[in-house]
Amino acid sequence: MQSGKGLGIVEGMASGKLVVLRPKPATSDETAKAVLPSRELDLYLTARKQAQQQLRLLQEQSAATLGKEQAAIFEAQAMMLMDEDFEEAVSSLILKKNHSATQAVRAGGEKIAALFPGMEEEQMRSKSADVLDLVQRLCLILSGQTETPTLPSEAFILMAKDLSPGELMQWRSPQLKGIVLSQGSAHSHLAILAAAMKLPCIIKADIDTEQAFEYTMLALDATSGIFYLDPELRFMSRFKQKLLQEDANRQIPNDLRFYGPRGEEIEVLANIGSLGEIDPFLQRNCSGIGLFRSEFLFMGRRELPSEEEQFELYRHLATGMEGKKVVIRTLDVGADKDAPCLDLAKEENPALGNRGIRLCLQREDIFRTQLRAVCRASVYGNLMLMVPMLISVDELLRVKGLLHEIQQELRQEGLEVPDLPLGAMIETPASVMLCAELAAEADFLSIGTNDLTQYTLAVDRQNVAIAPLYQQTHPAVLRMLREVIRVAKAEQIPCSICGELAHDTTHTGMLIEMGFSAFSMAPVHIPAFRKFLNEHYPCSKPSP
Amino acid sequence: MISFTFIITDPLGIHARPAAILVKTASAFRSSINLRYGEREISAKKMITLMSLGLKQGDKLEIILEGEDEVQAGQAMKKILEEQL
Numbered sequence A: 001m002q003s004g005k006g007l008g009i010v011e012g013m014a015s016g017k018l019v020v021l022r023p024k025p026a027t028s029d030e031t032a033k034a035v036l037p038s039r040e041l042d043l044y045l046t047a048r049k050q051a052q053q054q055l056r057l058l059q060e061q062s063a064a065t066l067g068k069e070q071a072a073i074f075e076a077q078a079m080m081l082m083d084e085d086f087e088e089a090v091s092s093l094i095l096k097k098n099h100s101a102t103q104a105v106r107a108g109g110e111k112i113a114a115l116f117p118g119m120e121e122e123q124m125r126s127k128s129a130d131v132l133d134l135v136q137r138l139c140l141i142l143s144g145q146t147e148t149p150t151l152p153s154e155a156f157i158l159m160a161k162d163l164s165p166g167e168l169m170q171w172r173s174p175q176l177k178g179i180v181l182s183q184g185s186a187h188s189h190l191a192i193l194a195a196a197m198k199l200p201c202i203i204k205a206d207i208d209t210e211q212a213f214e215y216t217m218l219a220l221d222a223t224s225g226i227f228y229l230d231p232e233l234r235f236m237s238r239f240k241q242k243l244l245q246e247d248a249n250r251q252i253p254n255d256l257r258f259y260g261p262r263g264e265e266i267e268v269l270a271n272i273g274s275l276g277e278i279d280p281f282l283q284r285n286c287s288g289i290g291l292f293r294s295e296f297l298f299m300g301r302r303e304l305p306s307e308e309e310q311f312e313l314y315r316h317l318a319t320g321m322e323g324k325k326v327v328i329r330t331l332d333v334g335a336d337k338d339a340p341c342l343d344l345a346k347e348e349n350p351a352l353g354n355r356g357i358r359l360c361l362q363r364e365d366i367f368r369t370q371l372r373a374v375c376r377a378s379v380y381g382n383l384m385l386m387v388p389m390l391i392s393v394d395e396l397l398r399v400k401g402l403l404h405e406i407q408q409e410l411r412q413e414g415l416e417v418p419d420l421p422l423g424a425m426i427e428t429p430a431s432v433m434l435c436a437e438l439a440a441e442a443d444f445l446s447i448g449t450n451d452l453t454q455y456t457l458a459v460d461r462q463n464v465a466i467a468p469l470y471q472q473t474h475p476a477v478l479r480m481l482r483e484v485i486r487v488a489k490a491e492q493i494p495c496s497i498c499g500e501l502a503h504d505t506t507h508t509g510m511l512i513e514m515g516f517s518a519f520s521m522a523p524v525h526i527p528a529f530r531k532f533l534n535e536h537y538p539c540s541k542p543s544p
Numbered sequence B: 001m002i003s004f005t006f007i008i009t010d011p012l013g014i015h016a017r018p019a020a021i022l023v024k025t026a027s028a029f030r031s032s033i034n035l036r037y038g039e040r041e042i043s044a045k046k047m048i049t050l051m052s053l054g055l056k057q058g059d060k061l062e063i064i065l066e067g068e069d070e071v072q073a074g075q076a077m078k079k080i081l082e083e084q085l
Helices: A037-065 A068-082 A084-097 A101-113 A121-143 A165-171 A189-196 A233-250 A280-285 A307-320 A356-362 A364-380 A393-412 A429-433 A435-441 A449-457 A464-469 A475-491 A505-514 A523-536 B016-027 B047-052 B070-084
Strands: A002-005 A007-010 A013-020 A156-160 A176-181 A201-203 A217-221 A226-229 A267-272 A288-293 A325-329 A382-387 A422-426 A444-448 A495-498 A518-521 B002-007 B032-037 B040-043 B060-066
Touching: A007 A189, A013 A176, A013 A233, A037 A068, A037 A084, A037 A101, A037 A121, A037 A165, A037 A267, A068 A084, A068 A121, A068 A165, A068 A189, A068 B016, A068 B047, A084 A101, A084 B047, A101 A121, A121 A165, A156 A165, A156 A217, A165 A189, A176 A217, A189 A201, A217 A233, A267 A280, A267 A495, A267 A523, A280 A523, A288 A495, A288 A518, A307 A325, A307 A364, A307 A382, A356 A364, A356 A393, A364 A382, A364 A393, A382 A393, A382 A444, A393 A422, A393 A435, A422 A429, A422 A435, A429 A435, A429 A449, A429 A475, A435 A444, A435 A475, A444 A449, A444 A475, A449 A475, A464 B016, A464 B070, A475 A495, A475 A505, A505 A523, A518 A523, B002 B070, B016 B047, B016 B070, B040 B047, B060 B070
Parallel strands: A013 A156, A156 A176, A176 A201, A267 A288, A267 A518, A288 A325, A325 A382, A382 A422, A422 A444, A444 A495, A495 A518
Antiparallel strands: A002 A226, A007 A201, A013 A217, A217 A226, B002 B060, B032 B040, B032 B060
């Protein structure tokens, strides 16, 4: 057994099959001169557009599943991509030097990367890394090699010279257990992503990843910075024991429950957008999925997902959470989302446009397919449906009607589907005002505080010039929350909070005082939230 | 025209994420917003130019704003600089 050493930047232990990434040799096309500069310029601009869409998708995915800081990485990359200096560097090489688009992107990108000075080599490398990442993205698009890697079905460890944030997102999977890099930087964007994904990571490892070797397994202990190649069985059994021990030490016991002042259990739920986010940690540390964003299934693709594809996804969701509840939000997109398969018209004001339930009720064929898939999958677990962007009771009744029709249809086809709890999302001021009427028709409520804040205060949350005005705890918003929970209690239906406010522990005490007891948040926030509960709330039911 | 100075305190200096936030903030205003550092004066609305300044911890910057919304822009820039850098 051989071992090596490096610098651990995300602590933890992991083991799995070794996957080594080696750079692909440059294609011969790169040395070719451009025949027609105007055509090459077109190729570059088209590739740039595609790269921009890819980055936007990565930004949305990481915002939903990791956090703002992580999403900002891809936003910054997109801004560099569209920067006029970058464009100027590339286009002048095409037009004046007869470079092909690929050649020009490479040479132009290197020129731009060289503009970023740094005090030390490592700092400079981490700054120019984003530009080189863009160059790679553009070159891949230009060469037509946009295939995604085949993810191993068993636990694996990635090894490479260096890894870009975009590459890591491609390899993201519940089976990815750790990273070993021969270069890498503690200040890189990759380090931020790996930390958010809780992936044990060693950088500056003393191994030449470009040299061929035949190791197949790797175990790593990033806390001490040591990794083991092809560890022996006996070693592995000890290693795994230590790994389990360490896992247990780091967490608050999984079976711990917390109770509010009225003896009500405080539920911690997860917001997720893909199956990949369900892992043993999540299965043990939350009481269910409070928000499944079904729109990710529709984004970044040209063809609509079929009923079968959707059914498989929802079925895996239901079984993956082992009987815990899973709330699926029906397709929630608008013109601001990259979903070519929906062919959405461009809009002046997408936040107030054809989105959420409005779109679904207009495109009933698409909506029916989704509802059928969810109903079929509901046989396999504890699924619920939730309707976004409601502004009237009529909308909810129409969904109810459709759902009823589809359930009848499936029952006639011989499938005994259970009744599906249907919830109303409260995220528009109108839905707050009509809360009592909605609650009378719904099985549960869920407050989306991000949109509710934005629509109540008429503050666009993307607009940095008025960012200080976007306050989730503005008195107007808090008064709305108070009203909604009052109505939910009177109707005796559950009401949860999803949105950024849910995980912000500076306000959790106040929300629990108001009567809330279910909080749904990105998995990355769950450990800190449970830690907060552990410090402030009893873990046995207080006696009355 | 208004101007103020700012000293970078972030140990990593100006890197991609804060640069992006700075550019986004600057671009939200109509006023011209320039950064002066040593001999160079550049627009705060251009990401790559901004990063090419290579600002690091301890560097002193002058922020120069001119235009109809320069006061609000100045406040917003100050806040973002303090939060991010």
